Amino acid sequence: MCQSYRKPCACGQKTSEIFFGKMVLDEAAVRGVYCPECSPTVDLDPKTMVPDNGWVLELDADVIAAFAPRMEMTSDDVTAEKVFDADYVTWVGFSPEDNRTRSEERAEIAKRFEGDLKGQFEALKQWALDRESRFYSAGWRKATQKKTQFH
Ligand SMILES: [Zn+2]
Numbered sequence: 001m002c003q004s005y006r007k008p009c010a011c012g013q014k015t016s017e018i019f020f021g022k023m024v025l026d027e028a029a030v031r032g033v034y035c036p037e038c039s040p041t042v043d044l045d046p047k048t049m050v051p052d053n054g055w056v057l058e059l060d061a062d063v064i065a066a067f068a069p070r071m072e073m074t075s076d077d078v079t080a081e082k083v084f085d086a087d088y089v090t091w092v093g094f095s096p097e098d099n100r101t102r103s104e105e106r107a108e109i110a111k112r113f114e115g116d117l118k119g120q121f122e123a124l125k126q127w128a129l130d131r132e133s134r135f136y137s138a139g140w141r142k143a144t145q146k147k148t149q150f151h
Contacts, residue, residue, distance in 0.1 A: 004092045004099060005030070009055075011038035016055070016096030021087030024070050025063070029089055032058040033096065050084045052141045055096055059089060085145065094135040094143045105131075 004017045005027050014035040020026055034042055036054030048064075050057045057080065064083055065075035071088055083089050092099040109127055113120035135143035 007033045009033045009035040009038055010041075011035065013037055014097065015100075016057075017092040017099045018057075018096075019087075019090050019092045021090060024067055025083070025088050029059050029063045029067070029083075030057070031060045032056075034058070035096070046079060046081070048080050050080045050141070052091075053095070053139055057084065057089070057096075059083060084141070091142065094132075094140045095138075098135075102131075 004019050006015050006017055007027075007030060008015045010032055011034075014037075016033045016035075018030060018033075020029075031048070034056040039051075039054060039056045042049070042056055042058070044051060044056065045058075048059050048061045050059075059080045064071075064078050064080065067088075068075045068078040071078065071083065071086060073082060093102060105127065106124070109123050110120060113123055132143065
């Protein structure tokens with residue numbers, strides 16, 4: 001699994017896990033993360049911010065402008081949403097807390113089906129399917145995009 005960057009939100013109650021795809025950007029590109037509790041305090045700037053299901057990811061305008069050419073954009077047309085959607089700065093998984101909740105859920109299923117490998121396999125398979133549609137119906141940006149992409 002690729003290396004992830006853990007960034008607490010502005011109010012400090014939650015922690016997001018961020019992934020930098022294609023090795024272009026790093027932590028310097030992330031200015032802030034806001035969970036549903038603290039995001040109502042920010043003025044949404046479409047140039048630097050990506051709203052996602054109550055969360056907001058804020059990128060650094062100067063950094064993304066400087067790296068725009070390496071992302072096949074220009075410093076004028078680069079936006080946080082484009083950077084996010086092209087996976088240069090994105091969540092690990094479908095949501096900011098996906099990585100953590102995924103491990104917790106998996107561990108729970110493994111425990112429930114201890115000693116029953118077949119049962120565990122079936123349960124994990126079902127869980128993976130349900131999970132994806134859960135993110136989709138919740139409206140997470142990456143889940144809904146993936147659906148459109150494959151349809
Ligand atoms: Zn917060």
